[in-house]
Amino acid sequence: MSDISASEYISRQNELEKEAKELMPWDPNKCTYELGPLRQSVFACRSHNNIGLCYSCSIQCHTKCDIVELFTKRYFTCDCGTDRDNQAPETGFRCRLRENREADVSSLSNKYGQNFQGLFCVCSKEYDPNSDATMVQCVLGTECDEDWYHDYCIGKQMPPLESFDAFICSKCAAKYDYYFKRILSHPLGEKIIAYTLAHEDSTAERGGHTSDTKTSCLKRSASQVDDVAVGEYSIFLKHGYSEKLKELKKSLDDNNDKLFLFLNDLVPFLVEDEPVYEPPEEGGDNEDDLISNILQNAMQREQAVAGISAFNALKVKLNDFLRPFAETGSVVKEEDIKSFFQKPKET
Numbered sequence: 001m002s003d004i005s006a007s008e009y010i011s012r013q014n015e016l017e018k019e020a021k022e023l024m025p026w027d028p029n030k031c032t033y034e035l036g037p038l039r040q041s042v043f044a045c046r047s048h049n050n051i052g053l054c055y056s057c058s059i060q061c062h063t064k065c066d067i068v069e070l071f072t073k074r075y076f077t078c079d080c081g082t083d084r085d086n087q088a089p090e091t092g093f094r095c096r097l098r099e100n101r102e103a104d105v106s107s108l109s110n111k112y113g114q115n116f117q118g119l120f121c122v123c124s125k126e127y128d129p130n131s132d133a134t135m136v137q138c139v140l141g142t143e144c145d146e147d148w149y150h151d152y153c154i155g156k157q158m159p160p161l162e163s164f165d166a167f168i169c170s171k172c173a174a175k176y177d178y179y180f181k182r183i184l185s186h187p188l189g190e191k192i193i194a195y196t197l198a199h200e201d202s203t204a205e206r207g208g209h210t211s212d213t214k215t216s217c218l219k220r221s222a223s224q225v226d227d228v229a230v231g232e233y234s235i236f237l238k239h240g241y242s243e244k245l246k247e248l249k250k251s252l253d254d255n256n257d258k259l260f261l262f263l264n265d266l267v268p269f270l271v272e273d274e275p276v277y278e279p280p281e282e283g284g285d286n287e288d289d290l291i292s293n294i295l296q297n298a299m300q301r302e303q304a305v306a307g308i309s310a311f312n313a314l315k316v317k318l319n320d321f322l323r324p325f326a327e328t329g330s331v332v333k334e335e336d337i338k339s340f341f342q343k344p345k346e347t
Protein backbone atom coordinates (compact mmCIF):
# COMPACT_ATOMS: atom_id res chain seq x y z
CA MET A 1 0.00 0.00 0.00
CA SER A 2 1.44 3.34 -1.03
CA ASP A 3 0.52 6.79 0.22
CA ILE A 4 -3.21 7.39 0.14
CA SER A 5 -5.55 10.18 0.97
CA ALA A 6 -7.78 9.99 3.99
CA SER A 7 -10.84 9.53 1.77
CA GLU A 8 -9.28 6.62 -0.08
CA TYR A 9 -8.42 5.12 3.23
CA ILE A 10 -12.03 5.42 4.35
CA SER A 11 -13.33 3.73 1.25
CA ARG A 12 -10.93 0.85 1.72
CA GLN A 13 -12.18 0.46 5.23
CA ASN A 14 -15.86 -0.03 4.41
CA GLU A 15 -15.83 -3.69 5.31
CA LEU A 16 -14.03 -3.03 8.53
CA GLU A 17 -16.48 -0.30 9.33
CA LYS A 18 -19.32 -2.76 9.09
CA GLU A 19 -17.52 -5.07 11.45
CA ALA A 20 -16.76 -2.26 13.85
CA LYS A 21 -20.42 -1.33 13.94
CA GLU A 22 -21.47 -4.86 14.65
CA LEU A 23 -19.07 -4.82 17.52
CA MET A 24 -19.93 -1.39 18.85
CA PRO A 25 -23.19 -0.47 17.19
CA TRP A 26 -24.02 2.46 19.39
CA ASP A 27 -22.67 5.87 19.87
CA PRO A 28 -21.22 5.66 23.36
CA ASN A 29 -21.86 9.25 24.32
CA LYS A 30 -24.93 9.21 26.49
CA CYS A 31 -25.20 7.88 30.02
CA THR A 32 -28.60 6.35 30.80
CA TYR A 33 -28.62 7.46 34.46
CA GLU A 34 -31.16 10.20 33.84
CA LEU A 35 -33.56 7.80 32.17
CA GLY A 36 -33.94 5.96 35.48
CA PRO A 37 -34.43 2.20 35.82
CA LEU A 38 -34.28 0.51 32.42
CA ARG A 39 -33.89 -2.89 30.90
CA GLN A 40 -30.49 -2.35 29.36
CA SER A 41 -27.04 -3.81 28.78
CA VAL A 42 -25.14 -3.59 32.04
CA PHE A 43 -21.40 -3.83 32.64
CA ALA A 44 -20.03 -4.54 36.09
CA CYS A 45 -16.93 -2.67 37.21
CA ARG A 46 -14.84 -4.88 39.45
CA SER A 47 -12.36 -2.08 40.04
CA HIS A 48 -14.98 0.09 41.69
CA ASN A 49 -17.18 -1.72 44.17
CA ASN A 50 -18.75 -4.05 41.60
CA ILE A 51 -21.09 -1.32 40.49
CA GLY A 52 -23.14 -1.54 37.29
CA LEU A 53 -22.48 0.75 34.34
CA CYS A 54 -24.45 1.57 31.23
CA TYR A 55 -22.89 0.79 27.86
CA SER A 56 -21.49 4.30 27.32
CA CYS A 57 -20.00 4.69 30.79
CA SER A 58 -18.32 1.30 30.53
CA ILE A 59 -16.47 2.67 27.49
CA GLN A 60 -16.01 6.33 28.31
CA CYS A 61 -15.79 6.66 32.08
CA HIS A 62 -14.29 3.48 33.51
CA THR A 63 -11.63 3.18 30.87
CA LYS A 64 -8.95 1.46 32.89
CA CYS A 65 -11.25 -0.76 34.90
CA ASP A 66 -11.85 -4.44 35.11
CA ILE A 67 -15.20 -4.62 33.31
CA VAL A 68 -17.47 -7.67 33.02
CA GLU A 69 -20.27 -7.66 30.48
CA LEU A 70 -23.51 -8.83 32.09
CA PHE A 71 -25.79 -8.42 29.08
CA THR A 72 -29.28 -7.24 29.91
CA LYS A 73 -30.66 -6.56 33.37
CA ARG A 74 -34.13 -5.23 34.04
CA TYR A 75 -34.90 -2.15 36.00
CA PHE A 76 -31.29 -1.06 36.33
CA THR A 77 -29.97 2.48 36.72
CA CYS A 78 -26.36 3.31 35.81
CA ASP A 79 -24.14 3.73 38.89
CA CYS A 80 -21.44 5.81 37.19
CA GLY A 81 -20.75 9.05 39.01
CA THR A 82 -23.15 8.25 41.83
CA ASP A 83 -22.37 7.90 45.52
CA ARG A 84 -21.87 4.19 44.85
CA ASP A 85 -19.05 4.90 42.40
CA ASN A 86 -15.81 5.45 44.29
CA GLN A 87 -13.74 6.17 41.21
CA ALA A 88 -11.58 9.22 41.89
CA PRO A 89 -12.38 11.64 39.09
CA GLU A 90 -9.36 12.70 37.02
CA THR A 91 -11.30 15.21 34.98
CA GLY A 92 -13.17 16.73 37.91
CA PHE A 93 -16.35 15.19 36.55
CA ARG A 94 -17.77 12.22 38.41
CA CYS A 95 -19.27 10.87 35.19
CA ARG A 96 -17.51 12.17 32.10
CA LEU A 97 -20.73 12.02 30.09
CA ARG A 98 -23.10 13.64 32.57
CA GLU A 99 -20.37 16.04 33.69
CA ASN A 100 -21.60 16.08 37.28
CA ARG A 101 -19.10 17.35 39.82
CA GLU A 102 -21.00 16.14 42.87
CA ALA A 103 -21.87 12.48 43.22
CA ASP A 104 -25.44 11.82 42.05
CA VAL A 105 -27.84 9.82 44.19
CA SER A 106 -27.61 6.13 43.40
CA SER A 107 -30.70 4.07 42.64
CA LEU A 108 -32.23 2.12 45.50
CA SER A 109 -33.92 -0.36 43.20
CA ASN A 110 -30.75 -1.76 41.60
CA LYS A 111 -30.15 -5.38 42.53
CA TYR A 112 -26.66 -6.84 42.67
CA GLY A 113 -26.41 -10.56 42.29
CA GLN A 114 -23.20 -12.52 41.96
CA ASN A 115 -22.93 -11.48 38.28
CA PHE A 116 -21.59 -8.13 39.47
CA GLN A 117 -18.58 -9.97 40.89
CA GLY A 118 -18.16 -11.64 37.52
CA LEU A 119 -19.64 -14.92 38.75
CA PHE A 120 -22.39 -16.84 37.00
CA CYS A 121 -24.61 -19.89 37.44
CA VAL A 122 -25.21 -22.19 40.44
CA CYS A 123 -21.55 -23.16 40.14
CA SER A 124 -20.51 -19.49 40.67
CA LYS A 125 -17.83 -19.52 38.00
CA GLU A 126 -16.42 -16.74 35.87
CA TYR A 127 -17.50 -16.65 32.25
CA ASP A 128 -15.16 -18.72 30.11
CA PRO A 129 -15.17 -17.49 26.51
CA ASN A 130 -13.25 -20.59 25.44
CA SER A 131 -15.79 -23.04 26.76
CA ASP A 132 -18.31 -24.40 24.30
CA ALA A 133 -20.99 -24.57 26.97
CA THR A 134 -24.10 -22.58 26.21
CA MET A 135 -25.34 -20.23 28.86
CA VAL A 136 -28.98 -19.25 29.27
CA GLN A 137 -30.37 -16.44 31.35
CA CYS A 138 -33.27 -16.87 33.73
CA VAL A 139 -36.11 -14.81 32.29
CA LEU A 140 -37.90 -14.50 35.62
CA GLY A 141 -34.92 -13.48 37.66
CA THR A 142 -36.50 -12.24 40.87
CA GLU A 143 -34.71 -14.84 43.02
CA CYS A 144 -31.51 -15.28 41.03
CA ASP A 145 -31.07 -11.66 39.87
CA GLU A 146 -31.41 -12.75 36.25
CA ASP A 147 -28.45 -15.06 36.54
CA TRP A 148 -26.96 -17.04 33.64
CA TYR A 149 -26.68 -20.83 33.74
CA HIS A 150 -24.45 -23.34 31.97
CA ASP A 151 -26.41 -25.88 30.00
CA TYR A 152 -24.52 -28.67 31.79
CA CYS A 153 -25.40 -27.20 35.19
CA ILE A 154 -29.08 -27.03 34.30
CA GLY A 155 -28.98 -30.70 33.51
CA LYS A 156 -27.67 -33.25 31.10
CA GLN A 157 -31.14 -33.51 29.64
CA MET A 158 -31.57 -29.85 28.95
CA PRO A 159 -33.77 -29.57 25.87
CA PRO A 160 -32.19 -28.21 22.68
CA LEU A 161 -32.04 -24.40 22.53
CA GLU A 162 -34.31 -24.12 19.53
CA SER A 163 -37.09 -26.04 21.28
CA PHE A 164 -37.86 -23.34 23.82
CA ASP A 165 -37.90 -19.57 24.01
CA ALA A 166 -37.08 -18.77 27.61
CA PHE A 167 -35.77 -20.43 30.73
CA ILE A 168 -36.78 -20.09 34.39
CA CYS A 169 -34.23 -21.35 36.92
CA SER A 170 -35.14 -23.71 39.72
CA LYS A 171 -34.69 -21.00 42.37
CA CYS A 172 -37.27 -18.78 40.72
CA ALA A 173 -39.52 -21.73 39.88
CA ALA A 174 -39.44 -22.89 43.52
CA LYS A 175 -40.33 -19.46 44.81
CA TYR A 176 -43.43 -19.28 42.62
CA ASP A 177 -44.21 -22.97 42.63
CA TYR A 178 -47.89 -22.33 43.44
CA TYR A 179 -48.36 -20.16 40.35
CA PHE A 180 -46.50 -22.45 38.00
CA LYS A 181 -48.58 -25.41 39.16
CA ARG A 182 -51.67 -23.42 38.36
CA ILE A 183 -50.36 -22.43 34.95
CA LEU A 184 -49.41 -26.05 34.27
CA SER A 185 -52.88 -27.30 35.14
CA HIS A 186 -54.61 -24.58 33.12
CA PRO A 187 -55.90 -25.52 29.64
CA LEU A 188 -53.44 -23.00 28.16
CA GLY A 189 -50.59 -24.44 30.22
CA GLU A 190 -49.19 -26.67 27.51
CA LYS A 191 -49.04 -23.73 25.11
CA ILE A 192 -46.97 -21.80 27.65
CA ILE A 193 -44.65 -24.34 29.19
CA ALA A 194 -42.63 -26.54 26.85
CA TYR A 195 -40.85 -28.60 29.49
CA THR A 196 -40.19 -28.84 33.16
CA LEU A 197 -36.89 -30.40 34.12
CA ALA A 198 -36.88 -31.96 37.57
CA HIS A 199 -33.70 -32.22 39.58
CA GLU A 200 -33.55 -35.66 41.15
CA ASP A 201 -31.06 -34.66 43.74
CA SER A 202 -31.69 -31.06 44.57
CA THR A 203 -29.66 -31.13 47.79
CA ALA A 204 -26.53 -31.45 45.70
CA GLU A 205 -27.42 -28.21 44.01
CA ARG A 206 -27.85 -26.43 47.31
CA GLY A 207 -24.45 -27.71 48.35
CA GLY A 208 -22.98 -26.20 45.23
CA HIS A 209 -21.93 -29.48 43.62
CA THR A 210 -24.17 -29.11 40.68
CA SER A 211 -22.01 -30.98 38.28
CA ASP A 212 -23.02 -34.09 40.21
CA THR A 213 -26.66 -33.16 40.22
CA LYS A 214 -28.64 -35.85 38.54
CA THR A 215 -31.40 -34.39 36.52
CA SER A 216 -34.09 -36.24 34.78
CA CYS A 217 -37.81 -36.29 34.15
CA LEU A 218 -37.80 -33.97 31.20
CA LYS A 219 -41.48 -33.52 30.61
CA ARG A 220 -42.93 -32.47 27.36
CA SER A 221 -45.92 -30.31 28.28
CA ALA A 222 -47.38 -30.74 31.67
CA SER A 223 -49.85 -33.48 32.15
CA GLN A 224 -48.37 -35.05 35.25
CA VAL A 225 -48.31 -32.01 37.44
CA ASP A 226 -48.04 -34.01 40.64
CA ASP A 227 -44.73 -35.56 39.70
CA VAL A 228 -43.26 -32.13 39.26
CA ALA A 229 -44.11 -31.30 42.84
CA VAL A 230 -41.30 -33.52 44.08
CA GLY A 231 -38.02 -31.67 44.38
CA GLU A 232 -36.77 -28.73 42.40
CA TYR A 233 -37.41 -28.15 38.77
CA SER A 234 -36.61 -25.59 36.13
CA ILE A 235 -39.01 -24.46 33.45
CA PHE A 236 -38.67 -23.97 29.71
CA LEU A 237 -41.19 -21.64 28.12
CA LYS A 238 -42.52 -22.07 24.62
CA HIS A 239 -42.16 -19.60 21.79
CA GLY A 240 -45.07 -17.20 22.03
CA TYR A 241 -45.53 -17.75 25.76
CA SER A 242 -46.19 -14.05 26.41
CA GLU A 243 -49.25 -14.02 24.17
CA LYS A 244 -50.62 -17.12 25.84
CA LEU A 245 -49.98 -15.78 29.32
CA LYS A 246 -51.88 -12.67 28.32
CA GLU A 247 -54.78 -14.87 27.24
CA LEU A 248 -54.60 -16.79 30.48
CA LYS A 249 -54.58 -13.59 32.46
CA LYS A 250 -57.65 -12.36 30.62
CA SER A 251 -59.43 -15.63 31.30
CA LEU A 252 -59.16 -15.05 35.04
CA ASP A 253 -62.35 -13.20 35.84
CA ASP A 254 -61.40 -12.39 39.37
CA ASN A 255 -58.80 -9.63 39.46
CA ASN A 256 -58.05 -10.56 43.03
CA ASP A 257 -57.15 -14.06 41.99
CA LYS A 258 -53.61 -14.72 43.22
CA LEU A 259 -52.53 -15.87 39.78
CA PHE A 260 -53.91 -12.69 38.23
CA LEU A 261 -51.97 -10.58 40.72
CA PHE A 262 -48.83 -12.63 40.10
CA LEU A 263 -49.01 -12.02 36.35
CA ASN A 264 -50.09 -8.44 36.68
CA ASP A 265 -47.92 -7.15 39.50
CA LEU A 266 -44.99 -9.48 40.05
CA VAL A 267 -44.00 -10.61 36.57
CA PRO A 268 -45.66 -8.21 34.10
CA PHE A 269 -42.53 -8.56 31.96
CA LEU A 270 -43.43 -12.19 31.23
CA VAL A 271 -46.79 -11.12 29.87
CA GLU A 272 -45.63 -8.04 28.00
CA ASP A 273 -42.13 -8.36 26.63
CA GLU A 274 -40.13 -5.35 27.70
CA PRO A 275 -37.79 -4.10 24.96
CA VAL A 276 -34.12 -3.69 25.78
CA TYR A 277 -33.06 -0.06 25.75
CA GLU A 278 -30.88 0.77 22.77
CA PRO A 279 -28.70 3.85 22.85
CA PRO A 280 -28.87 6.09 19.78
CA GLU A 281 -27.01 4.61 16.83
CA GLU A 282 -23.72 6.01 15.74
CA GLY A 283 -24.19 8.93 13.35
CA GLY A 284 -23.23 8.74 9.67
CA ASP A 285 -19.74 9.14 8.28
CA ASN A 286 -17.50 11.24 10.39
CA GLU A 287 -13.93 11.48 11.40
CA ASP A 288 -14.64 9.11 14.22
CA ASP A 289 -15.45 6.31 11.80
CA LEU A 290 -12.04 6.53 10.22
CA ILE A 291 -10.45 6.24 13.60
CA SER A 292 -12.67 3.36 14.64
CA ASN A 293 -11.82 1.61 11.41
CA ILE A 294 -8.12 1.99 11.77
CA LEU A 295 -8.34 0.78 15.32
CA GLN A 296 -10.50 -2.10 14.28
CA ASN A 297 -7.89 -3.04 11.75
CA ALA A 298 -5.21 -2.96 14.36
CA MET A 299 -6.95 -4.93 17.04
CA GLN A 300 -8.20 -8.45 16.98
CA ARG A 301 -11.93 -8.80 17.26
CA GLU A 302 -11.73 -10.65 20.54
CA GLN A 303 -9.33 -8.14 21.94
CA ALA A 304 -11.69 -5.36 21.05
CA VAL A 305 -14.40 -6.96 23.11
CA ALA A 306 -12.18 -7.77 26.04
CA GLY A 307 -10.29 -4.53 25.88
CA ILE A 308 -13.04 -2.12 25.03
CA SER A 309 -11.62 0.38 27.49
CA ALA A 310 -8.17 0.12 26.00
CA PHE A 311 -9.85 0.68 22.66
CA ASN A 312 -11.27 3.94 23.86
CA ALA A 313 -8.06 5.21 25.40
CA LEU A 314 -6.28 4.48 22.14
CA LYS A 315 -9.01 6.16 20.16
CA VAL A 316 -8.54 9.43 22.02
CA LYS A 317 -4.83 9.35 21.25
CA LEU A 318 -5.27 8.44 17.64
CA ASN A 319 -7.79 11.23 17.32
CA ASP A 320 -5.14 13.71 18.44
CA PHE A 321 -2.63 12.12 16.14
CA LEU A 322 -4.87 12.34 13.08
CA ARG A 323 -6.30 15.80 13.65
CA PRO A 324 -3.48 17.68 11.86
CA PHE A 325 -3.92 15.43 8.81
CA ALA A 326 -7.64 16.10 8.72
CA GLU A 327 -7.20 19.84 9.24
CA THR A 328 -4.63 20.31 6.53
CA GLY A 329 -6.16 17.75 4.17
CA SER A 330 -2.79 16.10 3.81
CA VAL A 331 -2.34 12.43 3.13
CA VAL A 332 -2.12 9.81 5.81
CA LYS A 333 0.68 7.43 4.97
CA GLU A 334 0.65 3.85 5.96
CA GLU A 335 3.91 4.49 7.77
CA ASP A 336 2.18 7.16 9.81
CA ILE A 337 -0.41 4.70 10.97
CA LYS A 338 2.20 2.05 11.59
CA SER A 339 4.41 4.39 13.53
CA PHE A 340 1.47 5.33 15.68
CA PHE A 341 0.78 1.75 16.62
CA GLN A 342 4.41 0.92 17.13
CA LYS A 343 4.83 3.70 19.62
CA PRO A 344 4.82 2.33 23.12
CA LYS A 345 1.38 2.94 24.54
CA GLU A 346 1.36 4.70 27.84
CA THR A 347 -2.08 3.43 28.83
Ligand SMILES: [Zn+2]
Nearest residue numbers: 031054057078
Ligand atom coordinates in the same frame (compact mmCIF):
# COMPACT_ATOMS: atom_id res chain seq x y z
ZN1 LIG B 1 -23.89 5.61 32.57
Ligand SMILES: [Zn+2]
Nearest residue numbers: 045048062065
Ligand atom coordinates in the same frame (compact mmCIF):
# COMPACT_ATOMS: atom_id res chain seq x y z
ZN1 LIG C 1 -14.42 1.43 37.29
Ligand SMILES: [Zn+2]
Nearest residue numbers: 057061080095
Ligand atom coordinates in the same frame (compact mmCIF):
# COMPACT_ATOMS: atom_id res chain seq x y z
ZN1 LIG D 1 -20.24 7.76 33.25
Ligand SMILES: [Zn+2]
Nearest residue numbers: 121123150153
Ligand atom coordinates in the same frame (compact mmCIF):
# COMPACT_ATOMS: atom_id res chain seq x y z
ZN1 LIG E 1 -22.59 -23.62 36.03
Ligand SMILES: [Zn+2]
Nearest residue numbers: 138144169172
Ligand atom coordinates in the same frame (compact mmCIF):
# COMPACT_ATOMS: atom_id res chain seq x y z
ZN1 LIG F 1 -34.04 -17.35 38.26
